[in-house]
Amino acid sequence: MTDAKISIETISDKRGRARFVDVGRAFAAKTPNSVPQLRSEQLELVNPDKNPFFGHARAQFFIAHRGGHPVGRISAHIDDLALNMPAEQGFGPGTGMFGYFDAEDKDVTDILIETAETWLRDHGMTRIVGPISLSIWEEPGLLVQGQNHPPMIMMGHHPAEYAGWIEAAGYARAKTLYTYDLDITKEFNPLIRRIVKSGERNDRINVRPVRKDRWDEEADIILSILNDAWSDNWGFVPFTPDEVAYAGKKLKTIIHEDLNMIAEVDGKPVAFMLTFPDINDALTRIDGKLFPFGWLHMLRWLKKPRGSGMRVPLMGVLKEMHNSRLASQLAFMMISYIRVHATGQFESTRGELGWVLDDNQGMVAIAEMIDSEINREYAIYEKPLAS
Known part of the structure; x- marks a missing residue:
């Protein structure tokens, strides 16, 4: 196959975005252990009129064709908030991104990546990172280890060969x-149980479930802590008020109060931990289709996701408490309470933590202390863009 046989379609309208989404769905359908997602949700994420990410970002979508058939896709995007972050935190001035990458082979990969690089270079970018689809808060990274089992909610899944093709195009990690797998049927070790008991004797500490009847207020608390707690992390981009409202509305349908905790010290919210039942369990059963009868199964699952895996996608402690004994104590208390509710109320047996940055020593230490093991590894790549 030669490059001359590959053409690139530049997406410019609603129908094009639908084709872009459907190309990704076709690739997912033939990838072992991939989980079919709801098409309506995928369409919304790439719609500038629906996704508040586009309030501070620009994106261009491309589809590769060969012989009249789609053989790959890619996005190129620029996040103005990411441009304003310090360069040492991963993004910074001149950094554009690529995402939503799928390709039939290396030839297609080369053309798609060159197309994304050209678009970013033409828009003044001097460096490219990815894959990030589209926001760092959505599906960051390329799966490089862990293809032998399905992903949990809001985690990407990619064929093993993608890594080699991207690296061959000049990209470095x-x-x-990481994500960490945990058998939540097992009691935590005696040390952690002592730490939790000590926290329960401390009158300054109150660890409580979120209240769904005032969810908008709770979401504001959680995301304000998140913006503070993660502000020095690699790849951090702050949530905007519109994104806070959007995320809160989206998450409400999968929020169960006893699976999500806010920790208070002296009456002030200082930490949180979110836990989502793995909706991929339900999506697998309905093949990602709400009609004709998938919606009924989904409603039942949302009400009581019995036996589903549980994923902790986000937790945070205010920055002023980082590296303190109290911070880790609050984390262990929240994890412990959530484990009890997940196994008791929902009959869950498995949990997953992450994603976790490989150099986040605090979170890595917590994951190791509760005897969890790395089960998936994602890579974010970078490359300078020559002028």
Whole structure:
């Protein structure tokens, strides 16, 4: 196959975005252990009129064709908030991104990546990182280890050969993200149980479930802590008020109060931990289709996701408490309470933590202390863009 046989379609309208989404769905359908997602949700993420990410970002979508058939896709995007972050935190001035990458082979990969690089270079970018689809808060990274089992909610899944094709295009790994697998039927070790009991005797500490009847207020608390707690992390981009409202509305349907905790010290919210039942369990059963009868199964699952895996995608402690004994104590208390509720109320047996940055020593230490093991590894790549 030669490059001359590959053409690139530049997406410019609603129908094009639908084709872009459907190309990704076709690749996912033939990738072992991939989980079919709801098409309506995928369409919304790439719609500038629906996704508030576009309030501070620009994106261009491309589809590769060969012989009249789609053989790959890619996005190129620029996040103005990311441009304003310090360069040492991963993004910074001149840094554009690519995402939503799928390709039939290396030839297609080369053309797609060259197309994304050209678009970013033409828009003044001097460096490219990815894959990040589209926001760092959505599906960051390329799966490089862990293809032998399905992903949990809001985690990407990619064929093993993608890594080699991207690296052959001149990309080096900028950051590694881990997810950790945990058997939640097992009691935590005696040390952690003592730490939790000590916290329960401390009158200054109150660890409580979120309240769904005032969810908008709770979401504001959680995301304000998140913006503070993660502000020095690699890849951090702050949530905007519109994104806070959007995320809160989206998350409400999968929030169960006893699976999500806010920790208070002296009456002030200082930490949180979110836990989502793995909706991929339900999506697998309905093949990602709500009609004709998938919606009924989904409603039942949302009400009581019995036996589903549980993923902790986000937790945070205010920066003023980082590296303190109290911070880790609050984390262990929240994890412990959530484990009890997940196994008791929902009959869950498995949990997953992450993603976790490979150099986040605090979170890595917590994951190791509760005897969890790395089960998936994601890579974010980078490359300078020559002028």
